[in-house]
Amino acid sequence: MAANHGKKLMLVTMAGLIWIQPVVSLGPFSGNASTAHAAAEQTVKLSDDIITSGARLVKYQYTTTRSGKQVKVLTDVIEVDLTNPYVQLDVMTGKGGQLTTRQTVQGMTNDTGAVAGVNGDFFPMSGQGVAMGGAVSQGTVVTSPSQLEGMYAFAVTNDGTPMIDRFEFNGTVFAADGSTFPLSGINQEAYRTEPDKGYSHVNKMYIYTSAWKSETRPADSSTTPTEVLVLNGIVQQISVKSAIPGPVPADGYILRAHGQAADYIASHLSVGQQIDTNYELRSLASGQEINPANLKMMIGGHTLLVDQGKASQFTRPTTSISGSSAVARTAVGYSKDGKTAYIITAEKNNNSSGLTLSELQKFMTSIGVWKGLNLDGGGSTTMATRPLAETSTTLTFTTSNGSAGQRAVANGLGVFSTAPQGTLKGLKVSGPSTLLIGQTASYSLKGYDTYYNPVDASGIQASWKSDNGNVTWTGDGFKAVKSGKSQITAVSGDAKNSMNVTVLGGSDLDSLSAGISSAPLEAGTSVSVAVTATLKNGSTVTVPAEAVKWEMTGMKASVKDGVLSVQSVNAGTKVGYATPKYDGFSGTPIVFTTSSEQIWENFENTSYPVSFTGLPAEVKGTVAVVQGTDDRANSKVLKLDYDLTGGVGNKFGYAQLNGTTGKEIPKDSTKMTIDVLGDSSLNWLRAEFVDADGKSVYVDLTKQIDFTGWRTLTVDLTASAMKYPAKLKRLYVVNLEEGQDERALTGSVSFDNIRFTAPATDGGGTSLPSANAVMTIGQKTMLVNGQKKNMDVAPLLKNNTTYIPVKYVLDSFGGSATWNNTAKKITVTRETTVLELTVNKKEFILNGSKKQADVSPIIVDSRTLVPLRLVSEQLGIIVKWDKKTKSITLES
Numbered sequence: 001m002a003a004n005h006g007k008k009l010m011l012v013t014m015a016g017l018i019w020i021q022p023v024v025s026l027g028p029f030s031g032n033a034s035t036a037h038a039a040a041e042q043t044v045k046l047s048d049d050i051i052t053s054g055a056r057l058v059k060y061q062y063t064t065t066r067s068g069k070q071v072k073v074l075t076d077v078i079e080v081d082l083t084n085p086y087v088q089l090d091v092m093t094g095k096g097g098q099l100t101t102r103q104t105v106q107g108m109t110n111d112t113g114a115v116a117g118v119n120g121d122f123f124p125m126s127g128q129g130v131a132m133g134g135a136v137s138q139g140t141v142v143t144s145p146s147q148l149e150g151m152y153a154f155a156v157t158n159d160g161t162p163m164i165d166r167f168e169f170n171g172t173v174f175a176a177d178g179s180t181f182p183l184s185g186i187n188q189e190a191y192r193t194e195p196d197k198g199y200s201h202v203n204k205m206y207i208y209t210s211a212w213k214s215e216t217r218p219a220d221s222s223t224t225p226t227e228v229l230v231l232n233g234i235v236q237q238i239s240v241k242s243a244i245p246g247p248v249p250a251d252g253y254i255l256r257a258h259g260q261a262a263d264y265i266a267s268h269l270s271v272g273q274q275i276d277t278n279y280e281l282r283s284l285a286s287g288q289e290i291n292p293a294n295l296k297m298m299i300g301g302h303t304l305l306v307d308q309g310k311a312s313q314f315t316r317p318t319t320s321i322s323g324s325s326a327v328a329r330t331a332v333g334y335s336k337d338g339k340t341a342y343i344i345t346a347e348k349n350n351n352s353s354g355l356t357l358s359e360l361q362k363f364m365t366s367i368g369v370w371k372g373l374n375l376d377g378g379g380s381t382t383m384a385t386r387p388l389a390e391t392s393t394t395l396t397f398t399t400s401n402g403s404a405g406q407r408a409v410a411n412g413l414g415v416f417s418t419a420p421q422g423t424l425k426g427l428k429v430s431g432p433s434t435l436l437i438g439q440t441a442s443y444s445l446k447g448y449d450t451y452y453n454p455v456d457a458s459g460i461q462a463s464w465k466s467d468n469g470n471v472t473w474t475g476d477g478f479k480a481v482k483s484g485k486s487q488i489t490a491v492s493g494d495a496k497n498s499m500n501v502t503v504l505g506g507s508d509l510d511s512l513s514a515g516i517s518s519a520p521l522e523a524g525t526s527v528s529v530a531v532t533a534t535l536k537n538g539s540t541v542t543v544p545a546e547a548v549k550w551e552m553t554g555m556k557a558s559v560k561d562g563v564l565s566v567q568s569v570n571a572g573t574k575v576g577y578a579t580p581k582y583d584g585f586s587g588t589p590i591v592f593t594t595s596s597e598q599i600w601e602n603f604e605n606t607s608y609p610v611s612f613t614g615l616p617a618e619v620k621g622t623v624a625v626v627q628g629t630d631d632r633a634n635s636k637v638l639k640l641d642y643d644l645t646g647g648v649g650n651k652f653g654y655a656q657l658n659g660t661t662g663k664e665i666p667k668d669s670t671k672m673t674i675d676v677l678g679d680s681s682l683n684w685l686r687a688e689f690v691d692a693d694g695k696s697v698y699v700d701l702t703k704q705i706d707f708t709g710w711r712t713l714t715v716d717l718t719a720s721a722m723k724y725p726a727k728l729k730r731l732y733v734v735n736l737e738e739g740q741d742e743r744a745l746t747g748s749v750s751f752d753n754i755r756f757t758a759p760a761t762d763g764g765g766t767s768l769p770s771a772n773a774v775m776t777i778g779q780k781t782m783l784v785n786g787q788k789k790n791m792d793v794a795p796l797l798k799n800n801t802t803y804i805p806v807k808y809v810l811d812s813f814g815g816s817a818t819w820n821n822t823a824k825k826i827t828v829t830r831e832t833t834v835l836e837l838t839v840n841k842k843e844f845i846l847n848g849s850k851k852q853a854d855v856s857p858i859i860v861d862s863r864t865l866v867p868l869r870l871v872s873e874q875l876g877i878i879v880k881w882d883k884k885t886k887s888i889t890l891e892s
Contacts, residue, residue: 041359043366046074050388052115052417053451054084057385057396062346062355062363066326073326074352075363076383076396078116078343078415082160082334086419086451089156089341090297091137092117092412093211094129099143099187100214102129102408105382109393114414115453116385116393118330118343121300122321122376123410128219130189131410133300134167134281139293141279142211142411144169144185145300147193147200150316152373154332154413155298162334162341164304164371166315167290171279173205173255175268181205181261183279187212190221199223203259207277210250217243217256226262228255228269235273238265299332299375299413303357306333306372311361321377323357328381328400332413333364333372342369343413345383348400379407389428389446391454422449427460427497429490434502435471435480436533437583438547442477443499445490462492470503480547483508483583504541505583510534511849512543512587514564514580515721518668518759520595521555521576525566527670528719529559531580531587543582553577553816553829555592566592575831580848584823588848589834594760597673598666600728601754603636608658610638615654618646623655628752632710637677637750644735644745651740654732655751662690662727666758669726672699673714673755678707681744684734687715692723705733705749717756728754770892771812775804777886784812793863795888801855802881802888803865813877813892819864826857826864830875837866846874 042063049057060075080087092108094101109117121131133153134145145153145167156162171183184204191200201221208217217225227244229237231252237244241262248254257265269275281290281298292298303316314323328348334341344364348354355363357374364372379401384393399406424447431443443464447457464473470486471478478488483505489498514529531543550559554576557566564578576592603625612623621642628637642653657663665672676685682704689697697720701713731751735743774783780794789808796803806817806828815830824839836845842856855867868888872879880889 041362041366043363050452051078051385051415052087052453053419054081054087055079055116055415055417057116058367060363060367062359062366064355064359064362066353066356066359071326071353073355073359073363074347074397075355076345076347077367078118078383078385080341080343080415081339082156082162082341083339086417088296088416088418090114090414090416091120091135091142091299092414093135093137093142094213094410096213097211098213099130099211099410100128102410104406104408105412106384106393106395106406107408108412109384109386109414112414113416114393115417116343116383116415117412118332118345118383119376119380119407119409120411120413122302124189124191127189128214128216129410130187130218131300132189132191134169134298135300135411136281136292136295136298138297139295141169141186141281141292143187143300144171144279145281146185146188146191148191149194150303150314151300152302152304152315153298153300154373156296156341158294158296160296162338164333164373165286166284167281167298168284169279170282170289171207171277174276174278176273176275177268179264179268181264181268183207183277186279189218190223201225201256201258203261205255205257205261205264207279208248208254208256210248210253212248215243215245215247217248217254221258223258226257226265228257228265228275230255230275233274233276235269235271235275238269238271240266299411301332301373301375304371304373305331305357305361306364306369309336309365309370311358311365314357318357321357321374326354326356326359327378328354329357329360329377330375330381330383331360331364331372332375333369335368336370340368342367342372343383343415344369344372345381345397347397348378348381349398349402352397354400375413376409380409382406382409388452389426389430389448389454389457417451417453419451419453421455422451422453424448424455424460424495425450425452427457427462427490427492427495429488429497429499431478431499433500434504435478436504436541436543436547437480437482438544440474440477440479443488443490445492445497447495460492462490464488464490471501504533504535506585508535509582509585509850510536512580512582512585513848514578514587514590516590516668516670516718517588518591518593518595519564519566519578519670519718520757520759521566521569521573521592522595523566523568525592525670526716527564527590528562528716528721529564529578529580529590530562530719530721531582533582533587543580547582549581551577551579551581551586553579564590577829577834579834586827586834586836586845586848589829591759591831595670595757596760597671597755597757599753600665600756601663603638603752606636608663611656611659612640612642613654613656614642614644615652616647616649619644619651619653620646621653626750628750632677632750632752635752637752638731639748639750640731640733641748642733642746644733649737651735651737651745652732654730656730657728660729662729664725664727665689666756667724669724669756669758670716670718671714671757672717673712673753673757674701675710675712675752676701676705677710677750677752678705679744679747679749680708681705681733681747681749683743683747684736685731685749686734687731688729689720689722689726690729691726695723696729697722697726701731705747710752769812769814771890773809773812773890775808775888775890777802777888782808793861793865795868796860796865797886798858799855802868803858803860804868804871804888805863806866806871809871809875809877809890813875813890815875824859826866828866828871828875833875835871835874837871839864844870 046059135142303314329346331344346355383396467487470484480503511534554573577589579589580587612621640655644651685701828835878891
């Protein structure tokens, strides 16, 4: 079959995008960085850490001028000592070392045991996952170089000599009859050759080894293959004009031919005959022939960047790899004496803007690169390194993919330690660097040997201590006692290591919440209160129960094991509060109000659809609103019939309410009650809600349906920390795979009278007084609904801000205030609003979240005055100012 000459494009990938460009004849392209910017560059070393014997991670900040502005870019360099016998470089390929698979750099390093690695060669994003350049691992050719102009590769010989050059592949097939035919490559995808723009597999013969995982060799080649299976040098099978089915066997290879190459096979090869192959690489610069067996490794790249210690001309167009744009970059090079290899990345993330290729050239020369080339960049740029004393690698920096995480790539360049086990050299303390008051955390001890490789620390006996009383050693870990910084230290013999730990205080918090906003105001109420803090850095942490102090208003209540229980309600109280406090920081109060149980659904007049779905797909069943039986004969119920006999694994039978959207439940529901007709199936019965964030919330109705007849089930919804508005999406039975034969696979359950307990009104169940109050600057009297009231301090006008004694506002409009003389704080509570103000501080706390004001409370004549407009606006009171009379009118 002739090649399809309709294809005229080549795909080159970088930074998560695909550029489609014509294949053109290539010549030298100017890339001299010296003309890019007028301003001088600066390279500053930020850190220098040992990875293993012979390899270290050096972080830099590179400063350049871009578009007239100074830009600082973070770069990461792995320096490898090529003279060190205990470290070596090698190619990492996809998953399991196989082509046509892709894997993240971190995945490849951990799978291969590498101590560090970066992404490698360019590859077509829409292809099968094979690098465009050549790759050699421990003398074995993984892929041969493609016939593309200006593409360089990095290699290291068996004696540790690095080289960067353009290479071509030369190979020959020897038949038993003495004839030969040229081999064009090993394990290559289909591509357009340069400069002739030909099709790579037309009239050509290629070898595919077991390193090629895909059963398609290759895809989209525009040719029909003739394939030959060879095992142990003997032809086993010849498939004319069709591929041999299945993968390449581990102990053989497949010759893949087309056109003239296929004709050669038909004329010169037959099953049972001996066949031989020979191939080598040749330097296009020197013409020197290179036996792959003499190479430790080789990995392909793109354009040459640095030559003779200077920025080189680009050897290939760089438009397709955004050469003039500042993006993430990956490069590799070596020093003038050939003793050091540099593996380089430039970060593109929230902390760093990436580099253009010209900027990358300048950075490389600044750190001593004598010759270097660029590897794949953009979204592919990833570096993983193994921290000292750890057993696996971690990401060295956040990739430009951000939340999308690491990109799976075709191959990578890995750093490997070949050192023997050494003796213990040092220790490393691992554990959380931040603690909350009351929290006890465990810390582990890890060790590294004389070659800076991890050692088993399980037998190391160490003593632990802290340099102050902020944390104390309990025998099993360190317990945070009070806010502040501490240094904890582990000592074992002559080895010791320290770690800085910060105990977070109230000043480190931005908000504090108990997970629920309301609860029933009645003795006997019990609600789950898992307190969560949002820190200033945006992270969220769960606050240990013992670190939380609770302030109860209007009721007597206690908290134990994360559950708040109301013992009694104060006489005349209509609204109660439970406010969590952490190190003086007041959180969002739980508002306790009159609640009622509401019938949400009794299925008498259901106007929305109900339906059955099952998992796996083989699960069958029906859902319908039907007439009840026995004592429910006069009412309708929701009936779920299920058949879980089909499929394997965990099995689910769902009664879906209102299609896939569900039906909204009362706001701030604290409890759900439902009547269930059981079938003694011992299956698990659950409800699924969808909250305001679209998150599914699962609630157990009963772990086992171990009853027949109707039973009323009540469940606590506060433990789920559901965000409202929320919807009940479905009721369902579950039969888990484990112990499945002990439960019934078929059955029927029915539901009736679904009720929710929720606050009686959105306003908290009370009616705040409506009032009209008038105050006048400098006067100790006020008018409330036309009646004169005395005050012990007059309103004050200072720096265009009106200050008032808030007590008299609350007396008129409802609410209360408490004063903490030690902390100089006043806490104002009005129905569902809690406002905490501190004298001489503009920062205040509203319902558990920090806010910033323009002014702060003040003390005048031993009385605390608060900014009128700040307080009134937060409490929902309307303020009017009369400039002539200097009077303030408050209305609600």
